[in-house]
Amino acid sequence: MKKVGLIINPVAGMGGRVGLKGTDGVNILRKAIKLGAMKEAPRKALRGIERLLPIKDDIIILTCSGDMGEDQCKGLGFNVRVILESSGNTTSRETMIGASIMEEKKVELLIFVGGDGTARDIYKGVGNRIVTLGIPAGVKIHSPVYANTPEKAGDLALLYLKGENFVVKEEEVIDIDEEAFRKNEVRTRLFGYLKVPYKKEYLQNKKAPTPLKEEENQKAIALDIIDNMIDGVYYIIGPGTTTRAIMEGLNLPYTLLGVDIIKDKKLIKSDCSEKDILQIVSNSKSKLIITPTGGQGYLLGRGNQQISDKVIKKIEKENIYIISSNRKIVELGGKPLLIYTGDKDIDLMLEGYYRVKVGYGIDIMYRVSKG
Amino acid sequence: MKRIDRNHKVRNFHQAKWDEPIIFELSQKGERGILVPEAEEEIVNKVGDGVSSIPKAMRRKELPNLPEINQKRVLMHYLRLSQETLGGDFNVEIGQGTCTVKYNPKINDKLASTEKMTELHPLQDESTVQGILEIMYKTDLCMREISGMDQFTFQPGGGSQAIMTMASLVRMYHRINGEEDQRDEIITTIYSHPSDAAAPALKGYKIINIMPDENGYPDYEAFKKAVSERTAAFFVANPEDTGIFNPRIKEFTDLVTKAGGLNCYDQANANGLLGVTRAKEAGFHMCFFNLHKTFSTPHGCGGPGSGALGVVKELKPYLPKPIVDFNGEKYFLNYELENSIGKVRIFNGVPQAVLKAYAWIMSLGAEGLYEVGKIAVLNNNYLFKKLLEHKAVDAPYIRGKQRVEQVRYTLEKLTEDTGITSGDVARRVMDFGMHYWTSHHPYYIPEPITLEPTESTSKEDLDEYIATLHHIFDEAYENPEIIQGAPHRSTIHQVDESSFDDPEKWAPTWRVYLRKTK
Numbered sequence: 001m002k003k004v005g006l007i008i009n010p011v012a013g014m015g016g017r018v019g020l021k022g023t024d025g026v027n028i029l030r031k032a033i034k035l036g037a038m039k040e041a042p043r044k045a046l047r048g049i050e051r052l053l054p055i056k057d058d059i060i061i062l063t064c065s066g067d068m069g070e071d072q073c074k075g076l077g078f079n080v081r082v083i084l085e086s087s088g089n090t091t092s093r094e095t096m097i098g099a100s101i102m103e104e105k106k107v108e109l110l111i112f113v114g115g116d117g118t119a120r121d122i123y124k125g126v127g128n129r130i131v132t133l134g135i136p137a138g139v140k141i142h143s144p145v146y147a148n149t150p151e152k153a154g155d156l157a158l159l160y161l162k163g164e165n166f167v168v169k170e171e172e173v174i175d176i177d178e179e180a181f182r183k184n185e186v187r188t189r190l191f192g193y194l195k196v197p198y199k200k201e202y203l204q205n206k207k208a209p210t211p212l213k214e215e216e217n218q219k220a221i222a223l224d225i226i227d228n229m230i231d232g233v234y235y236i237i238g239p240g241t242t243t244r245a246i247m248e249g250l251n252l253p254y255t256l257l258g259v260d261i262i263k264d265k266k267l268i269k270s271d272c273s274e275k276d277i278l279q280i281v282s283n284s285k286s287k288l289i290i291t292p293t294g295g296q297g298y299l300l301g302r303g304n305q306q307i308s309d310k311v312i313k314k315i316e317k318e319n320i321y322i323i324s325s326n327r328k329i330v331e332l333g334g335k336p337l338l339i340y341t342g343d344k345d346i347d348l349m350l351e352g353y354y355r356v357k358v359g360y361g362i363d364i365m366y367r368v369s370k371g
Numbered sequence: 372m373k374r375i376d377r378n379h380k381v382r383n384f385h386q387a388k389w390d391e392p393i394i395f396e397l398s399q400k401g402e403r404g405i406l407v408p409e410a411e412e413e414i415v416n417k418v419g420d421g422v423s424s425i426p427k428a429m430r431r432k433e434l435p436n437l438p439e440i441n442q443k444r445v446l447m448h449y450l451r452l453s454q455e456t457l458g459g460d461f462n463v464e465i466g467q468g469t470c471t472v473k474y475n476p477k478i479n480d481k482l483a484s485t486e487k488m489t490e491l492h493p494l495q496d497e498s499t500v501q502g503i504l505e506i507m508y509k510t511d512l513c514m515r516e517i518s519g520m521d522q523f524t525f526q527p528g529g530g531s532q533a534i535m536t537m538a539s540l541v542r543m544y545h546r547i548n549g550e551e552d553q554r555d556e557i558i559t560t561i562y563s564h565p566s567d568a569a570a571p572a573l574k575g576y577k578i579i580n581i582m583p584d585e586n587g588y589p590d591y592e593a594f595k596k597a598v599s600e601r602t603a604a605f606f607v608a609n610p611e612d613t614g615i616f617n618p619r620i621k622e623f624t625d626l627v628t629k630a631g632g633l634n635c636y637d638q639a640n641a642n643g644l645l646g647v648t649r650a651k652e653a654g655f656h657m658c659f660f661n662l663h664k665t666f667s668t669p670h671g672c673g674g675p676g677s678g679a680l681g682v683v684k685e686l687k688p689y690l691p692k693p694i695v696d697f698n699g700e701k702y703f704l705n706y707e708l709e710n711s712i713g714k715v716r717i718f719n720g721v722p723q724a725v726l727k728a729y730a731w732i733m734s735l736g737a738e739g740l741y742e743v744g745k746i747a748v749l750n751n752n753y754l755f756k757k758l759l760e761h762k763a764v765d766a767p768y769i770r771g772k773q774r775v776e777q778v779r780y781t782l783e784k785l786t787e788d789t790g791i792t793s794g795d796v797a798r799r800v801m802d803f804g805m806h807y808w809t810s811h812h813p814y815y816i817p818e819p820i821t822l823e824p825t826e827s828t829s830k831e832d833l834d835e836y837i838a839t840l841h842h843i844f845d846e847a848y849e850n851p852e853i854i855q856g857a858p859h860r861s862t863i864h865q866v867d868e869s870s871f872d873d874p875e876k877w878a879p880t881w882r883v884y885l886r887k888t889k
């Protein structure tokens with residue numbers, strides 16, 4: 001019998017109906033309830049997981065108690081095993097713990113129901129070690145780890161569990177700064193990557209061609225960078241899967257969410273702090289290679305704070321190389337890439353057109369603006 | 372007798388209902404189509420057995436694994452395949468988007484099928500082929516008038532090969548001027564044809580793409596930043612595949628000329644511009660037309676096509692050898708091109724394609740060609756207006772303004788509302804005996820369809836195409852399952868595309884197929 005994990009964040013989406021732009025944090029949740037918010041996620045979860053009924057005798061669902069999954073699964077007649085007793089006040093910690101228990105129990109697929117905040121909690125629990133899939137129920141859905149609709153999530157999970165031939169892809173976990181969002185400022189940030197079964201027509205942000213093309217695209221970009229590396233120059237490799245391809249191309253260890261520094265195609269230092277980077281750029285010729293996050297296309301200031309305003313001041317504009325898969329450029333729909341270093345003068349100085357590398361020997365002239 | 376009701380616009384169609392095997396699968400050991408007689412003894416004595424004169428190292432050790440099949444079965448096989456094909460001559464062929472597909476007058480096929488053409492050999496002496504040389508020369512003169520260029524070659528076998536030839540001309544031009552190493556960049560635009568980037572890239576150039584501005588025109592400010600002393604050339608289509616014509620094109624080409632680069636015009640989208648604008652006045656140094664698209668010679672399966680490539684007089688010495696010339700008395704093949712890039716194709720192109728294009732041009736005359744452009748634009752804008760009446764369809768950029776000869780539409784709203792994608796709709800239109808192509812990756816315009824009706828589609832045909840698409844869009848909102856399972860009336864229903872990117876699953880030849888599957 002196949003083991004399937006299910007974690008519902010029952011409070012996800014409550015803030016949206018009452019105009020709170022998200023439900024992260026206990027205070028906001030209380031405010032939402034006071035404003036009359038109803039639980040959205042359990043209802044949406046039902047719409048998704050009922051699509052698994054055709055294989056209900058072949059699977060057992062590992063879930064958390066109450067409306068974090070148990071109630072919905074039992075209501076539909078699934079085989080259920082509760083692996084975590086919920087306190088009744090679902091917190092991000094419970095989602096995280098539930099997810100890591102499911103990883104230990106070796107579930108074939110972990111389905112979670114919520115929004116960007118829930119995806120972050122799942123990522124904290126399991127990293128990109130197991131295959132997951134999101135049923136969208138939250139107010140904010142920027143992370144392409146979610147299917148388009150609860151029903152599509154259910155259909156995709158069904159196909160995956162039936163053993164159809166699938167590509168599993170790493171997708172970004174992106175969240176916005178909710179405090180800024182409530183002041184009508186939208187700033188997204190990359191938190192990590194989850195593994196999801198991929199079928200173009202089911203997932204969010206499906207404007208791109210096929211996942212393999214994305215991977216091949218990243219490899220081609222990396223090859224271009226590697227082929228044109230200059231001896232004696234330090235290369236500061238920013239976070240992301242596109243930049244990771246450079247490290248993979250050189251057979252070097254990498255930190256997906258951190259900054260690595262290489263010289264003469266050898267690793268100088270992994271997971272560098274702002275101080276480490278400053279030390280290098282102050283004393284030696286160096287170049288910075290960065291890639292935008294998906295969705296809003298933040299280049300600096302979101303998920304790579306180590307590359308601070310001080311670092312940028314030292315490194316100079318012409319030594320910043322931007323690389324991006326075609327998919328990310330397509331998803332921007334013509335909107336500029338964004339920077340937010342925290343220093344207005346630096347942000348202004350960085351504005352303008354850049355050659356963004358999108359393939360081997362292929363650039364796009366693209367506008368960069370302050371975020 | 373039952374009368375066929377043709378009052379409704381949406382036509383139900385059924386494709387041939389069988390899946391014809393690959394010819395290799397029909398092979399039967401020992402079966403033969405032709406039994407080639409043994410050579411007579413006298414001949415063998417004189418020239419040997421025909422094999423021993425080939426060097427030993429070059430002789431194959433095993434017989435080739437060719438299909439063994441008799442003539443009748445070969446004929447049946449190909450007839451069945453043709454029945455499985457949704458050919459341009461029996462559907463409203465406007466969905467090839469970016470490929471101008473128009474009616475090919477059958478009389479021109481007849482001309483090209485006469486013995487005078489079919490029995491020609493490209494190695495014949497010039498004095499014996501004056502007729503076809505005259506036609507090639509006169510077609511060159513017509514193309515000069517249409518474009519403002521000073522010399523054409525018909526050697527490239529298609530549009531992409533013409534682009535490749537342009538890239539070779541650019542390289543040779545800068546080599547002769549001592550700037551080959553310095554000028555290593557080609558600028559193009561996102562909505563130009565992908566070959567405008569791909570061919571120069573294959574030639575070793577770095578490519579810089581220009582994104583569109585908010586109106587869909589190439590972003591001039593970005594372009595200014597891209598042009599430099601490293602610019603070798605600017606390759607662009609105008610109108611681009613959005614059907615939007617860049618009215619500031621001369622400012623773009625002037626910038627490049629001033630910087631020492633060349634301007635190369637991809638005129639695959641020229642059908643709406645015949646008699647309206649010319650490459651020369653727009654500041655281009657070279658351009659190409661597809662005779663097999665704009666000039667009505669058949670377009671299909673990669674040939675036989677002709678990418679007619681024209682250049683300004685300064686670049687004539689760089690053209691591929693030979694060009695067809697005339698000395699006042701006779702037509703001849705001119706090899707006197709001092710900086711020639713050499714040959715890009717064996718012999719001198721596809722003379723049948725040139726003949727058909729010449730016949731088409733001469734049947735229309737200058738006024739007729741202008742009429743072609745006008746009707747193509749009118750048809751396109753009728754289709755544009757009617758399609759946009761459905762909530763499922765939109766077309767980004769320059770709202771309220773006309774397009775030239777084609778439009779890249781988006782079905783993004785349909786997909787958001789119903790989950791039905793452009794690819795799903797493309798499969799469903801086959802159930803109505805039509806097709807369209809979802810256009811180039813990556814999809815800068817989400818869920819795209821690119822339609823180009825040309826001048827040869829009647830209003831009735833356009834109305835049928837529009838009614839069919841509207842019918843399918845309504846289905847998407849009311850009964851999406853019927854589209855998700857489409858096509859229902861075809862031999863092959865849905866193709867699993869998951870292996871398209873996986874070289875391990877490709878089988879370009881029968882031998883590879885056998886190796887990977889057995």
